[in-house]
Every structure is written in C-alpha cells, then in structure tokens.
Amino acid sequence: MQPQKRYFIHTFGCQMNVNDTNRMGEALAGMSYAPTPTADNADLIILNTCSIREKAEDKMLSALGRYRQVKLQRGALIGVGGCVAQQEKKKILEKVPYVDFVFGPDAIGKLPDIVSRIETEKVRVVETAWVDSENYVFPQADPKTSVGRTTEFVTVMKGCDNVCSFCVVPHTRGREVSRPFTDVLQEVARLTTVGVREVTLVGQNVNSYRGGISFAQLLLRTAQVPNVERVRFTTSHPHDLSDELIEAFRVEPKIMPHFHLPVQSGSNEVLVKMKRDYTVAAYMERLNKLRAARPGIAVTTDIIVGFPGETDEDFEKTYQLCADVRFDGQFAFVYSPRPKTVAGLKEVEWGPVPHEVKVKRLERLNALQRQCSLEVMAPLVGQTVEVLVEGHSRTREDRRFGRTPHNRVVNFDGDAPIGSLVEVQVEAASQSALSGRQLKTLSLPNVVIPEVAPVAESCVVG
Ligand code: SF4
Structure with missing residues (x-):
C-alpha cells in the first residue's frame, strides 16, 4: 500500500x-x-x-x-x-x-x-x-471535516456586484451568485450532526443575498434549524442593511448581537470617491435603528486611512465619527493601491497621501479604538457572561476558550466539554479579551465533540 x-x-x-x-x-x-x-x-x-x-x-x-x-x-x-x-x-x-x-x-x-x-x-x-452564475456549483461542506468544532462557516453567496473603488473583490471573485436557501439550510442541518451549534453565514456581501428568500429570512430560518443555538454572518454593506434585517435582529435572539458594518470613512467626499453609495448621515440612521432594535448590540467596522485625496479635515471627520459611535472594534488599515481598481488608477490624480501621514492618522485612530474597546470590556468585570466553549485557550492549554454572544473572546478556568454553553464569571478584561472562571453549564451539545485538532486545520492564517 x-x-x-x-x-x-x-x-x-x-x-x-x-x-x-x-x-x-x-x-x-x-x-x-x-x-x-x-x-x-x-x-x-x-x-x-x-x-x-x-x-x-x-x-x-x-x-x-x-x-x-x-x-x-x-x-x-x-x-x-x-x-x-x-x-x-x-x-x-x-x-x-x-x-x-x-x-x-x-x-x-x-x-x-x-x-x-x-x-x-x-x-x-x-x-x-470564473464560472458564471447559471453554472456555478457551491462546494458542499463535508460534516466530517467539522468534527471537533462547535462553530462553522457556511457559504451563502460569492462575488460582489458593488464597485467600491479600492476593492479587488469584483475583479477576483466576479459577480454575485447566491446559493439556493434550501442548500444552505441542508448544510447547516448536516453540520449539527457533528456538534456544530454556531454557524456564520459568509459571503463578500451577504446581506444582498438573493437565493430564493431574503437574507433576513435566511437568518431566521437558519435559527430554526434544530440544535442551532447561534447564528452570525459576515460581511455586510451598509446600503443593504434593510429594515427587514433590522427587524430580524429584534425578534430572533439566536441571531447574535454583533454586526460588522464597514463604514470605511467618516467623510462624505471620500465616500463618494470610494463609490460606497451612502452618506455618513445614512450610515448613522441605519446604525441607530439597529441599536434601537437590539439594545447593546456590538458594532464593529472597517476603516481605510489615507485614501487618495483624504485631507486632514476628511480624516478628522472619520476620527469624530469613531469617537461618536464608539465601535466595539475596528479593523483600520492604511490605504494601498490594488491592481485594476479605480482608486489605484486615479491615485495620482486624486492626490496620494504621504506614508508618514497615513501612519500617524492610523496611530491616532487605533489609540482611540483601544480606549473605546476598553470602555466596553472593563465594565464586564464582575459580571456573568454566556460563553460557547470552542476549545482550549490559545494562551494556556489548561484553560478553556470561547466567545460571548457579542463575539467577545473569553479565556477561563473550567472543564466544560467543547460545544457547551456555560456561564463565566468575568475576573479581568483587556481591550481584546475577557478572563474568568466557569460557573454553571447551561446546556451540552447534542453529540460529544472530541478534543482533537479539527481535520482541515492544517493551515496557518497569515
Ligand atoms: S468592499 Fe465589499 S462591497 Fe465593496 S466591492 Fe469590495 S466586496 Fe464588494
């Protein structure tokens, strides 16, 4: 052999x-x-x-x-x-x-x-x-490769029909194709047979999903699949944040209280050049409506610093927006031109921002975010949070690791099986993680999840 x-x-x-x-x-x-x-x-x-x-x-x-x-x-x-x-x-x-x-x-x-x-x-x-939409067949996940995991991704669409001027996705992943909702729900059901209790529906622009039902309906139906306890998704465009989706957050507690809503800039002038299709006021209107529907929801965002033509005044508007919104987390990056994108081609015409200026702006924004994140995390010390146990802590093998509904990382002392929902008493907090000790187990997974390295985790993420 x-x-x-x-x-x-x-x-x-x-x-x-x-x-x-x-x-x-x-x-x-x-x-x-x-x-x-x-x-x-x-x-x-x-x-x-x-x-x-x-x-x-x-x-x-x-x-x-x-x-x-x-x-x-x-x-x-x-x-x-x-x-x-x-x-x-x-x-x-x-x-x-x-x-x-x-x-x-x-x-x-x-x-x-x-x-x-x-x-x-x-x-x-x-x-x-590229495979065009009529012929594209979404790869079906094999539940065997999810053994050992209690949380999994499920692809619901691919590609993007937007034309954000900085983004390569339309050039590398093609037009949007949505997967039929029946296929999505079947895959979710299959994953639950190996102990998956949390699914994250993924796509480049998930909330423009059109696979036979709306994205809000897809979330609601996913939440109804037996043994699914938590539903998440990523990533979204603000102009597709519909009232129907906001309503889904209000009525369905299994849709987790976390929304990643990329704003990219706090300046309308920059947003026009980015071809983002919304104004800061429109973004705030959606965000406020979402927060009213699901009080306490965690909101995270993406920001590009030093987009071509971004003036000091433009950047101050972004800084002010972040100071006002107080995001739970943000992924802020300095702009870098990507091949074939409009912004890459027009960078010289619009005015490249010097690297040192970009870096200074990014440092200011990151310092603000550290402060905002700590403001969210510090008051949790002394409180009890619900955690879905995902495995061993990455920092200490003898501790457990999991996430709260708001997607906050928790490392804790305890021995609950993987896939359990437990209560954890928070004893310490940093801007990025909580630490504590297990109190009681709220529920166990429907099957025993082995404590082995998952089969497909033969990878490092760089
Ligand atoms: S940034 Fe997002 S919405 Fe815009 S083109 Fe890229 S993938 Fe599409």
Whole structure:
C-alpha cells in the first residue's frame, strides 16, 4: 500500500478564505491526501491568498520563499490559490518558477484534477476561469471535516456586484451568485450532526443575498434549524442593511448581537470617491435603528486611512465619527493601491497621501479604538457572561476558550466539554479579551465533540 500523502495549506486574509481552505481540504481528502500541521513534511503545499491589502501579497511571496526548501528537499508540489492567484497568475508563474499550479476561487472543486494532472503529466497548471452564475456549483461542506468544532462557516453567496473603488473583490471573485436557501439550510442541518451549534453565514456581501428568500429570512430560518443555538454572518454593506434585517435582529435572539458594518470613512467626499453609495448621515440612521432594535448590540467596522485625496479635515471627520459611535472594534488599515481598481488608477490624480501621514492618522485612530474597546470590556468585570466553549485557550492549554454572544473572546478556568454553553464569571478584561472562571453549564451539545485538532486545520492564517 502506498503511504498516504500529506497536504499543508497556508491561509491569508479573511474568514472567506479560511472557509475556502476548508473546502480545499475536503477536495483533497477525496484523493487520499491527509492534512499535516507543518509544511516541513508536506507533499503538497497550497497558499490560499488574499489581495485586499498589499502586505498580504508581500507575505505570500515571502512564504513561497520559505516553502522552496521543502520543494528542494521533498519534491513537494506547490500551488497558489485565492484572489492573488486569480489576479496575478502571470506574475506568479514568471516570478516563482517552482510554483506548480495556480487556481482561482472558482476552481477549488477542480483541485483533485489539477493535482492529478501535475503528478501524471508533469506540467504546470493554471485554472483561473470564473464560472458564471447559471453554472456555478457551491462546494458542499463535508460534516466530517467539522468534527471537533462547535462553530462553522457556511457559504451563502460569492462575488460582489458593488464597485467600491479600492476593492479587488469584483475583479477576483466576479459577480454575485447566491446559493439556493434550501442548500444552505441542508448544510447547516448536516453540520449539527457533528456538534456544530454556531454557524456564520459568509459571503463578500451577504446581506444582498438573493437565493430564493431574503437574507433576513435566511437568518431566521437558519435559527430554526434544530440544535442551532447561534447564528452570525459576515460581511455586510451598509446600503443593504434593510429594515427587514433590522427587524430580524429584534425578534430572533439566536441571531447574535454583533454586526460588522464597514463604514470605511467618516467623510462624505471620500465616500463618494470610494463609490460606497451612502452618506455618513445614512450610515448613522441605519446604525441607530439597529441599536434601537437590539439594545447593546456590538458594532464593529472597517476603516481605510489615507485614501487618495483624504485631507486632514476628511480624516478628522472619520476620527469624530469613531469617537461618536464608539465601535466595539475596528479593523483600520492604511490605504494601498490594488491592481485594476479605480482608486489605484486615479491615485495620482486624486492626490496620494504621504506614508508618514497615513501612519500617524492610523496611530491616532487605533489609540482611540483601544480606549473605546476598553470602555466596553472593563465594565464586564464582575459580571456573568454566556460563553460557547470552542476549545482550549490559545494562551494556556489548561484553560478553556470561547466567545460571548457579542463575539467577545473569553479565556477561563473550567472543564466544560467543547460545544457547551456555560456561564463565566468575568475576573479581568483587556481591550481584546475577557478572563474568568466557569460557573454553571447551561446546556451540552447534542453529540460529544472530541478534543482533537479539527481535520482541515492544517493551515496557518497569515
Ligand atoms: S462591497 Fe465589499 S466586496 Fe464588494 S466591492 Fe465593496 S468592499 Fe469590495
């Protein structure tokens, strides 16, 4: 019998990419590849890339340099998938001669064919065609790869029909395609059979979902699937935050009280250049309505600092917006031009912001956010929070780790099985996590979840 081959996937970027990595693992399992937690003994290494920010691309190139040794020593196959692969296939193949294959997000299901071709025909393979909406088949998650997890992603749509001027997604993932709601609900039901109790519905722009019912209805129906305790989703565009979706937050407690609502800038002038399709006033109107419907809801956001043409005054408006809203968390980044985007092409015309100015603005914004996050977390000390136990704490093996409904990370002393809902007494708080001790167990999962590393977690996220 031939020894089983091993694969290692290095994932860059967001939750969408982590989800794609899981689908890649499932495709490879079908051809007798098993995951390995380190690249050093892998026979196949895949970099699942992200091109939202320039830094991620640089990180991919430096990782490729490291994996070259494994290629030299073991003859490992090396492939590049994801958004950078879609956009820069020619550059990757020219610059990195030891890359064996390049494949786009729509070619994940073809991985077995791609790998077989390289193994038998000894050729380099490029597979980056988009599949148009009528023919696109969403990869079905295999519940076996979710064993060991109580929280899982479920893809509900792909692509994006918006044209935000800084964003590569429309160029790398194509137009929006929604998955039929019956398929989504069936996948959620299958996941519950291995102990999954929390699902996060994912898509580039989930709240414009059109898979036979509205996105709000999809959330409500997902919440009704037996053994589902928590429903989350990511990520959203403010102009698709409908009254119906807000109402769903009011009526369904299983939709978790956390909304990631990217604002990107607090200046209307910048928002117009970004082609974001809303004003600051419209964003605030939606946000206030959401907060009224679900008091105490955690709101997080994305912000781009130093967008081309952003003046000091524009930035002050963003700073003021953040000071007023007091987001629970924010992902703020300095602008970097991305290939083929309108903002990248017009950067010189609109006026590039000097790097040191961008960095100073980002530091101010981050300092404000640290203060806002601490204001949210500190008052929780002494209180009891509900936590879904996800596994061992990453900082201390003998502690547990989980999240509150508001998506706050909690590390705690306790021994509740993975998948339990427990009450935790909060004893300490930092801006990013809570610490405490387990009080009582509120409920157990419907099946015993083994404390093993999940099968598809043969990846690191960079
Ligand atoms: S809505 Fe999001 S994914 Fe779509 S173009 Fe804008 S930033 Fe990109």
